[in-house]
Amino acid sequence: MQDMQAQLMKLREQAAEFTRIASSATDEAKRELFTRLAEHFVVLASEVEKAIAKMAPKE
Numbered sequence: 001m002q003d004m005q006a007q008l009m010k011l012r013e014q015a016a017e018f019t020r021i022a023s024s025a026t027d028e029a030k031r032e033l034f035t036r037l038a039e040h041f042v043v044l045a046s047e048v049e050k051a052i053a054k055m056a057p058k059e
Contacts, residue, residue, distance in 0.1 A: 001052065001055060001056075004048060004051065004052050004055075005052065007048055008045055008048045008049055008052065011041050011044050011045040011048060012041075012042075012045050014041050015038045015039075015041035015042045015045060016038075018034045018035075018037040018038035018041060019034075019035075019038040021034045022034035022035040022037075022038060
């Protein structure tokens with residue numbers, strides 16, 4: 001489970017970095033690319049988060 005938590009954090013950090021890159025890009029094509037990458041990594045992080053929630057013991 002810890003490895004999944006680590007991957008979740010990494011995906012979130014990468015999404016944030018892509019967002020920063022997109023916001024500072026001067027080229028429209030690069031801005032769009034990094035925006036799409038950020039959105040994709042947010043979705044991936046969400047999927048990992050859902051998987052973690054399913055694996056978590058119920059109280």
